[in-house]
Amino acid sequence: MKKNLVMTLMFLFVMGLFTTAFAAEKFEVKGQGSVDKNYVSYFAGQKPFNDGASTITQTVSADGILTIKYALQPKGWLGATSEQFQEDWSAFTGLKFKLAGGTKAKIRLELYDANGVSYEATFIDDSANGKLVTLPFSSFKARTDYQPAGVDPDQPFSLVPVKTLNISPLEGKGTILFSELKLYK
Incomplete structure (x- = not known):
């Protein structure tokens, strides 16, 4: 009986270690968001994604x-991507940025939350000279056409931490410029 008790306690201890390790990995926060950061820099050195037939380049000057x-x-x-965030954005209302291009294309700003769920907000690139775009986090909705394997889109939206941000033109071709990508309160 003593042997069974010891084995049971060891099993529970080991399971507790694994559970703690996985829980910590899921919600690792590497920093707090800031209104002073220009998040465009997070896209530097990142590789965009595409279907193989479409083409895209992303560069940060x-x-x-x-x-x-x-x-x-x-x-x-296709899309420009950055997977470097791992920041707590829960104290902020949304994202704002300057946009120029005039492609008339619908653009998706996609955010992967703490649960790995893909949320999107869309806007139109309708200014060749540039404009300020403001997207409150309340405007982000779970994508209905795609979710990463194994995620539950019914989980509550969590900005602790934000994992990934993608910018995806949804039509046509052209050049789009983003600057001063910042959080706001």
Whole structure:
């Protein structure tokens, strides 16, 4: 009986270690968000994604401008991405940024929350000279056309931490410039 009790306690201890390790990994926060950060810099050195037929490049200039050049094929997909965040954005109302391009394309700003669920907000690139775009987090909705394998989109939206941010033109081709990508309260 003593042997069974010891084995049971050891099993519970080991399970507790694994549970703690996995829980910590899921919600690791590497920092707090800041209204003073220009998050465009997080896109530097990152590799964009595409379907293989569509083309995209993403570059960040020394003066903090993210340039996305793209050609989206019919029924294709692509996007500029950054997976470097791991920040707590729960104290903020949303994101704002300057946008210029004039492509007339619908653009998806996609955010992966703490649960790995993909949320999106969309806007139109309708200004060649530039405009300020403000997207409150309340405007982000769980994507209905795609979710990563194994996530539960019924989980509550969690900004502790934000994991990934993608910018995806949803039509056409062109060049779009993003600058001063910041959080706001």
